[in-house]
Amino acid sequence: xxxxxxxxxSLLIAGITPAIWAAPDPDLPGVFEQVTERARxxxxxxxxxPDGDLPEALRDIDYDVYRSIRFRPEAALxxxxxxxxxxxxxxxxxFERPIRLHLVEKGxxxxxxxxxxxxxxxxxxxxxxxxxxxxxxxxxxxLHYPLNREDYHDEFLVFQGASYLRLLGRDQGYxxxxxxLAIDTASPDGEEFPAFRAFxxxxxxxxxTRIDIIALLDxxxxxxxxxxxxxxxxxxDVEIEARLFARREVEKLGIAxxxxxxxxxDVSPYPADDFRPQVHDSQGLLMQTHAGEWIWRPxxxxxxxxxxxxxxxxxxxxxxxxxxRDFDSYLDMESRYERRPSHWVTPLDDWxxxxxxxxxxxxxxxxxxxxxxYWVPEQPLQADExxxxxxxxxxxxxxxxxxxLASVVRTRxxxxxxxxxxxxxxxxxxxxxxxxxxxELSSLDxxxxxxxxxxxxxxxxxxxxxxxxxxxxxxRASFRSQPEGANPMDMRLHLMLRDTPMSETWNYVWNPDxxx
Numbered sequence: 001x002x003x004x005x006x007x008x009x010s011l012l013i014a015g016i017t018p019a020i021w022a023a024p025d026p027d028l029p030g031v032f033e034q035v036t037e038r039a040r041x042x043x044x045x046x047x048x049x050p051d052g053d054l055p056e057a058l059r060d061i062d063y064d065v066y067r068s069i070r071f072r073p074e075a076a077l078x079x080x081x082x083x084x085x086x087x088x089x090x091x092x093x094x095f096e097r098p099i100r101l102h103l104v105e106k107g108x109x110x111x112x113x114x115x116x117x118x119x120x121x122x123x124x125x126x127x128x129x130x131x132x133x134x135x136x137x138x139x140x141x142x143l144h145y146p147l148n149r150e151d152y153h154d155e156f157l158v159f160q161g162a163s164y165l166r167l168l169g170r171d172q173g174y175x176x177x178x179x180x181l182a183i184d185t186a187s188p189d190g191e192e193f194p195a196f197r198a199f200x201x202x203x204x205x206x207x208x209t210r211i212d213i214i215a216l217l218d219x220x221x222x223x224x225x226x227x228x229x230x231x232x233x234x235x236x237d238v239e240i241e242a243r244l245f246a247r248r249e250v251e252k253l254g255i256a257x258x259x260x261x262x263x264x265x266d267v268s269p270y271p272a273d274d275f276r277p278q279v280h281d282s283q284g285l286l287m288q289t290h291a292g293e294w295i296w297r298p299x300x301x302x303x304x305x306x307x308x309x310x311x312x313x314x315x316x317x318x319x320x321x322x323x324x325r326d327f328d329s330y331l332d333m334e335s336r337y338e339r340r341p342s343h344w345v346t347p348l349d350d351w352x353x354x355x356x357x358x359x360x361x362x363x364x365x366x367x368x369x370x371x372x373x374y375w376v377p378e379q380p381l382q383a384d385e386x387x388x389x390x391x392x393x394x395x396x397x398x399x400x401x402x403x404x405l406a407s408v409v410r411t412r413x414x415x416x417x418x419x420x421x422x423x424x425x426x427x428x429x430x431x432x433x434x435x436x437x438x439x440e441l442s443s444l445d446x447x448x449x450x451x452x453x454x455x456x457x458x459x460x461x462x463x464x465x466x467x468x469x470x471x472x473x474x475x476r477a478s479f480r481s482q483p484e485g486a487n488p489m490d491m492r493l494h495l496m497l498r499d500t501p502m503s504e505t506w507n508y509v510w511n512p513d514x515x516x
Contacts, residue, residue, distance in 0.1 A: 098137020175340030182254025
């Protein structure tokens with residue numbers, strides 16, 4: 001995991017004005033309804049930036065000091081009382097505006113005040129022991145559960161920074177992040193980062209494998225109430241209901257955003273000065289349309305900001321996937337990219353027309369999150385309008401269990417010249433190689449007439465060919481493409497056996513100016 005990357009993502013952590021915090025009913029539906037009403041009330045009045053004043057001793061601490069402040073595991077909430085326990089994050093460094101935490105335990109709800117005794121101040125943080133930190137507050141929290149072993153409670157879900165949350169399944173390590181909401185991402189006027197201002201944590205029964213969390217979100221454009229119902233297991237599922245109330249028009253509303261990192265990999269059009277063959281938290285964007293088509297879009301680290309959209313009418317799901325789970329593909333003993341989780345978003349109601357928007361940002365460092373994907377409804381959110389979105393956020397590894405067609409295992413591309421050619425073509429002529437594996441495709445004999453169907457938005461293609469590779473399980477589609485001037489080529493390809501689809505659809509946009 002990269003602490004600086006996800007810490008830096010927290011542009012806003014808001015505080016709470018005590019006057020609006022009457023204790024809600026401890027019953028879960030009652031709490032959610034009352035937090036919903038608070039969000040409605042906030043949205044009906046002008047936005048007020050919360051007071052972020054921290055104790056003077058915490059205002060200018062650096063990362064080394066912050067990372068030396070450690071929560072005491074023996075102080076974990078509900079330790080030895082339930083399968084779930086909660087540990088807290090200290091404020092300071094990038095986290096200047098504490099959140100407000102409420103615990104709902106045994107039918108009673110109460111605010112959890114800051115307690116410095118919950119923390120150790122080691123090393124560079126040792127001088128803080130002598131300071132008055134009573135006004136510090138908490139920057140967030142993390143949930144622990146016996147996910148991998150019965151005798152150890154693993155950290156598996158974190159809320160810290162703006163509306164960010166990170167989660168992982170069994171035998172996975174942190175990588176990409178989810179967010180509660182994205183507003184005007186990659187827009188000329190800049191992105192707005194909503195923040196969770198308060199949380200209600202419901203203590204589960206001792207043997208429960210599910211936990212409920214309610215959160216209040218606020219930002220200049222809107223306010224919202226969120227209910228997170230977390231289910232544990234080999235993969236973690238979080239059912240989310242987001243009730244949004246607009247103060248003003250939001251032109252680009254990003255629902256269920258995912259944020260990740262892609263530095264270089266098999267599709268990169270240039271050699272990286274790196275001993276590692278690939279460096280990324282996510283390998284591609286996966287989408288299932290309302291009609292059932294599966295689309296795979298390999299990610300890229302572009303020369304300039306790229307925004308692409310996959311239009312649909314209420315999609316079946318979308319997500320970011322780390323498909324390559326082989327250590328030899330990364331050779332990184334510290335980051336262990338082969339263990340990074342994949343995340344999948346499943347709408348639980350009709351989201352109507354819109355598009356899955358993919359933002360790819362140039363980056364020269366793996367500490368930068370440069371990939372963002374989210375759903376954008378066709379109609380902007382109008383001032384004074386309210387909307388509710390329900391969806392499930394799930395972890396997975398290489399593939400979705402409901403996907404039965406062959407999937408792309410790698411995409412390679414390079415100059416389309418023939419070796420030894422006396423009059424070679426321009427470097428803009430590209431050779432693309434896409435390998436598929438799985439489903440019925442991997443059981444076919446080499447004699448079966450597997451063919452590729454290829455569509456391009458512009459330019460020319462030639463030498464389209466399908467071959468079975470020597471491993472007997474993988475089939476390769478290859479072709480050469482020549483763009484039309486500087487125009488991008490939007491390409492779609494899938495494999496067929498007679499009139500039956502054998503694979504998901506590979507979709508990639510080649511920009512001629514990517515040559516370096």
